[in-house]
Amino acid sequence: MAALGPENGPAPTTETPAAGTLQPQAAAVAGSGVVATMNTGVVGGTFWRRFSLRRPLAALIVQRLGLSVGLLFAVSLMIFGGVEALPGDFATTYLGQSATPQAVENIRKDLGLDRPVTERYFSWLGGALQGDFGTSWASRNSVSEQIGKRLGNSLFLAFFAAIISIPLAIGLGMLAVQFRNRLPDKIINVVSLAAISLPEFFVGYILIVLFAVKFGVATFPSTVYDSMGFLERLSAIALPVATLVLVVLAHMMRMTRAAILNVMSSAYVETAELKGLGAFRIIARHAAPNAVAPVINVVALNLAYLVVGVVVVEVVFVYPGMGQYMVDAVTVRDMPVVQACGLIFAAFYIFLNMAADILAILANPRLRHPR
Amino acid sequence: MNLRSIPISAWVGFAGIAIALICALFAPLIAPYGESQVVGDIWLPGGGDFLLGTDNLGRDLLSRLIYGARTTIFVALAATVISFSLGMLLSFTAAVTGGFIDQLFSRFNDLMMAIPTLIFALVVLAVLPQHLWILILVMAVLDSTRVFRIGRAVALDVAVMEFVEAARLRGEGTGWIIFREILPNTLSPLLAEFGLRFAFSILFLSTLSFLGLGIQPPAADWGGMVKDNKDGIIFGINAALIPGGAIAALAICVNLVVDWLMKRTSSLKGGRGDA
Numbered sequence: 001m002a003a004l005g006p007e008n009g010p011a012p013t014t015e016t017p018a019a020g021t022l023q024p025q026a027a028a029v030a031g032s033g034v035v036a037t038m039n040t041g042v043v044g045g046t047f048w049r050r051f052s053l054r055r056p057l058a059a060l061i062v063q064r065l066g067l068s069v070g071l072l073f074a075v076s077l078m079i080f081g082g083v084e085a086l087p088g089d090f091a092t093t094y095l096g097q098s099a100t101p102q103a104v105e106n107i108r109k110d111l112g113l114d115r116p117v118t119e120r121y122f123s124w125l126g127g128a129l130q131g132d133f134g135t136s137w138a139s140r141n142s143v144s145e146q147i148g149k150r151l152g153n154s155l156f157l158a159f160f161a162a163i164i165s166i167p168l169a170i171g172l173g174m175l176a177v178q179f180r181n182r183l184p185d186k187i188i189n190v191v192s193l194a195a196i197s198l199p200e201f202f203v204g205y206i207l208i209v210l211f212a213v214k215f216g217v218a219t220f221p222s223t224v225y226d227s228m229g230f231l232e233r234l235s236a237i238a239l240p241v242a243t244l245v246l247v248v249l250a251h252m253m254r255m256t257r258a259a260i261l262n263v264m265s266s267a268y269v270e271t272a273e274l275k276g277l278g279a280f281r282i283i284a285r286h287a288a289p290n291a292v293a294p295v296i297n298v299v300a301l302n303l304a305y306l307v308v309g310v311v312v313v314e315v316v317f318v319y320p321g322m323g324q325y326m327v328d329a330v331t332v333r334d335m336p337v338v339q340a341c342g343l344i345f346a347a348f349y350i351f352l353n354m355a356a357d358i359l360a361i362l363a364n365p366r367l368r369h370p371r
Numbered sequence: 372m373n374l375r376s377i378p379i380s381a382w383v384g385f386a387g388i389a390i391a392l393i394c395a396l397f398a399p400l401i402a403p404y405g406e407s408q409v410v411g412d413i414w415l416p417g418g419g420d421f422l423l424g425t426d427n428l429g430r431d432l433l434s435r436l437i438y439g440a441r442t443t444i445f446v447a448l449a450a451t452v453i454s455f456s457l458g459m460l461l462s463f464t465a466a467v468t469g470g471f472i473d474q475l476f477s478r479f480n481d482l483m484m485a486i487p488t489l490i491f492a493l494v495v496l497a498v499l500p501q502h503l504w505i506l507i508l509v510m511a512v513l514d515s516t517r518v519f520r521i522g523r524a525v526a527l528d529v530a531v532m533e534f535v536e537a538a539r540l541r542g543e544g545t546g547w548i549i550f551r552e553i554l555p556n557t558l559s560p561l562l563a564e565f566g567l568r569f570a571f572s573i574l575f576l577s578t579l580s581f582l583g584l585g586i587q588p589p590a591a592d593w594g595g596m597v598k599d600n601k602d603g604i605i606f607g608i609n610a611a612l613i614p615g616g617a618i619a620a621l622a623i624c625v626n627l628v629v630d631w632l633m634k635r636t637s638s639l640k641g642g643r644g645d646a
Contacts, residue, residue: 071485078482083498190380193630197622199574201581201597202615205604213607220605308487312578316601326490327582330497342494346486353485 061358068354075346076128079339080121111137124339133340138332143340146325151344153224154314154321157237158306161244165306166299169249173256177264188253195250200309204243204316211239221318240317244309252302259294263287293364300356307348381631387624394440402434407589414600414608426610427599436617439591443618446507446586447572453511454572455565458518463549465519466526477523483516489578496584506585510575514568521564525557532556566629570622577618593618 052059108114127134133143176185195203212220222236263269264287272282311323318324322341329337394401403422404410409429410421417424423432465476483491491513499505529535535552543551579585580594588595596614603610 071482074482075485078486079494083494193626194619194623197570197574197626198619199577199581199594199615199622201578202612202619205597205601205611205615208604209607209609209612213605304487308489311489311493312582315582326493327584330493331583333497335497338494338497342486342490345490349487349490350485 079342134336138334150322160241165245169252172253176257177260192250200312201316255298260291263291293360296359297356304349304352380627384624384627394437395444398438398441402437404431404434406438435591439593442592449507450510451569451572454514458515459522462519462522463526480519529556563632570625
């Protein structure tokens with residue numbers, strides 16, 4: 001499982017640039033008369049074209065935002081429509097042996113499954129936009145209410161995992177580059193390769209055996225209540241956070257190492273080396289500014305992965321978050337809950353990937369002029 | 372290529388994979404007890420009659436581990452092979468045809484990849500009935516999106532070469548170009564990718580089984596065995612760690628081999644060699 005995810009996000013970067021993005025390119029060469037006259041024709045056009053000509057960067061960001069919203073809409077269609085198109089029926093599963101046609105019919109009516117698909121989709125989407133995900137089939141509770149409580153818990157977990165793992169990963173990645181092909185790098189390489197191959201639940205259980213059972217310094221299961229104080233909560237989530245950090249660290253570190261090495265092996269760094277500049281000066285003046293963009297990208301991609309990684313970790317540690325809620329719902333085929341959780345996870349994933357994209361564009365001006 | 376040039380790490384990887392494969396192929400001959408045969412008390416410690424102890428129902432852990440190798444490797448391998456066939460066929464078609472087909476496939480692929488794999492699998496498995504072949508198919512389709520992306524990138528590099536151009540001008544069909552021109556020239560990088568996807572499949576299958584959505588009991592599989600025995604952990608019984616360790620060991624072995632394969636292909640291309 002640890003190999004899931006961060007290597008491949010959704011890729012708005014590979015998207016063919018729409019009409020809007022092509023404009024900045026034209027603006028860049030607008031010095032020549034021919035292009036200028038061509039452009040005046042364009043500028044006279046829609047508001048969007050004028051906007052993208054005057055503020056190419058803002059236009060690019062707005063375009064990325066729009067793309068993500070569109071993607072999210074398509075994903076909602078897929079999560080809902082795909083579920084409808086696939087065979088299998090909650091009513092039959094729910095009733096099991098006692099599924100007489102009449103009983104199945106009653107349940108379907110009860111759950112509103114007899115209405116046409118398009119109508120249900122739009123009422124579901126409309127509700128989802130207002131934060132209302134309907135009621136759970138299994139427990140008859142409001143899905144939004146449950147999610148409201150659990151989403152906070154999950155984000156709490158992911159947030160602490162992120163603030164520990166990011167500095168650690170970047171530091172170790174730089175260390176590996178500094179000592180590349182020497183002992184520290186080789187040790188880091190082998191250990192991180194092993195860490196990538198470990199399933200999340202295995203890491204989790206090893207930590208439980210070591211710290212909760214053997215030494216008794218940590219708590220398991222990591223249940224949290226509303227009445228818990230902040231410090232109590234922190235000590236309860238120590239083990240799940242450690243698991244998430246270990247799982248995401250190896251990925252992030254390897255990607256950071258690759259990103260920095262990529263810059264370090266470029267021609268201008270070689271030139272700087274040959275000029276006889278010191279190692280620190282090369283890194284600070286030549287390598288670092290160019291490595292910022294890929295590193296930011298790595299971090300954002302791994303954050304997106306973290307949001308998904310909480311699913312397994314929550315199940316292992318019996319932590320009341322979104323992931324556990326979703327897995328429980330899947331086992332009883334409670335579709336409103338599954339769809340709501342799926343949509344929220346996908347939304348986080350898409351928007352963090354978009355953030356990675358936008359930050360990369362901001363940090364690396366070359367990306368502003370797609371070929 | 373000579374055997375001397377293979378590093379020790381790759382040999383370790385090969386050895387681990389070989390052991391797992393032998394266990395998988397000859398499970399009934401090696402395993403001391405049956406797959407779901409109850410042989411003693413629950414959670415007996417290792418040693419004596421039961422080398423690794425017994426599990427939560429009193430079944431021999433070693434026997435289940437050996438049978439589990441069979442299920443786990445078979446399902447993961449089947450899913451990887453199908454995902455590769457599917458992903459490569461679609462990606463090569465997209466790369467060779469270009470134009471509308473390419474756009475259609477690529478955009479649809481982007482959409483599939485916009486949903487995290489595990490979440491997608493959870494949503495789909497919540498609806499579908501629980502059969503082994505459905506599980507394999509779901510894993511294969513989800514994984515093929517990754518294969519598609521890399522396959523298209525690799526194939527596009529080859530598709531602009533002169534010999535492909537020559538084949539086109541000779542009047543060869545798309546099928547010939549895909550199987551006779553592009554496939555042989557992309558096998559090397561794709562082989563490394565195959566190993567990577569296989570390791571990923573093992574981990575993914577184990578995770579699904581651990582969540583109770585993968586292989587259904589009583590069939591033994593490593594992820595499911597962790598799930599079965601996880602309640603013992605707070606009592607200091609480590610039965611859940613043994614199948615977990617087996618998953619990790621197999622995945623590490625595959626990754627060690629892949630690492631070597633990747634280094635080999637990148638050194639063939641000739642770069643500065645440290646990226």
